[in-house]
Amino acid sequence: MARSISDIQAALLTQVQNDPVLGPQLTSTSRVALWRLWCYVIAVCQWTLENLYDIFVALVNSIVANMKPHTLQWYRNKALAFQFGYPLVTDSDTYDNTGLSDDQIAASQVITYAAVIETILNNRRVLRVKVATMINGDLGPVPADQLAAFTAYMEAIKDAGVSLQITTANPDGLKLSVDFYYDPLILNSTGGRNDGTDTQPTQSAIDTFLKNLPFNGIFSINQLDNAIQAVQGYKDLRINYALAQYGALPYTSVNVMYIPDAGYLRILNPATDLTLNFIPYSE
């Protein structure tokens, strides 16, 4: 960003006055002192150069923006950049955040997670944009008003001819049944720690594992196994079944891995969907 003429001139004057050779010689405070006029002339030259650089950079940016092929990652980044309640700069895909604080910008960026995948819908190739927002510290569906604005935003910035399918949904459901063999010295028959510091470390480990999965990441039975093994007092385990479902579809078995349709999955009703059989381990 080009500096103003007065800024450049002030910098030059300071530089001259701090110079051990020039400083003692050039002491006139007159606004039309020759040395000050020379500084002004140089400042105007420098200001012209800086403005030309700005124009050049803007031109290059414009060329790059027009040439850049839009990847799935580009769509994801654009989805995350959406600002609810703010207009786009005319004929652009960006926002003018002049005068807005970082907090204001962060508050307007309601799309917390996004994933973009190519899929076939009705024999047509479409880009499916899965989005979620943060609700009370956990992921949740984007509210209808925000989703409507987000859809309009994506339709405005997308490439010509690209069909978008924008979705946001409640988490996929997960049902688990696990036989957990525990060390009786550390855990009790309900899975709580004997020292009373944690009443359900295994349930917490499963919840944490699910929450830490990347958005639209793969839910892997093997990785779940590893997460449960990290619980202190673990001796052995057997996963009897893992079932997952989304929308109104029935639960289906997950044998190795599962990609949540909503982008994330949770145990919707721990009381009925999570069965942990705590079995004391004996050699």
Add this chain to the structure above:
Amino acid sequence: MPTTNPTYTVFPLQTLLDVCLESAGKIDGLFDCATLNGIGITDDLTPGQLILGLFPAPEDLSVVALFVGHPPASASTVEQVLPGGIGYMQLHNNFKVS
């Protein structure tokens, strides 16, 4: 503030820098002025040409007032090179006898 920029008629030997100074009281808006008129900052202006000027800041109104009726014109005059030698030099003009 009016929405239409003021129009200035270019006088002989005026540059865009001059028009910018005449309209805004300073040259900081030179690039804005060039963009406004769709020309380069060093383009030659033709006398009589109409140029859109800028709006002066309140602190620059006194400078603008100085140029009313006295528009700045800083373009260099074309240097006329007179031919020399016999047949061209004139006594007491460009031929001196010392």
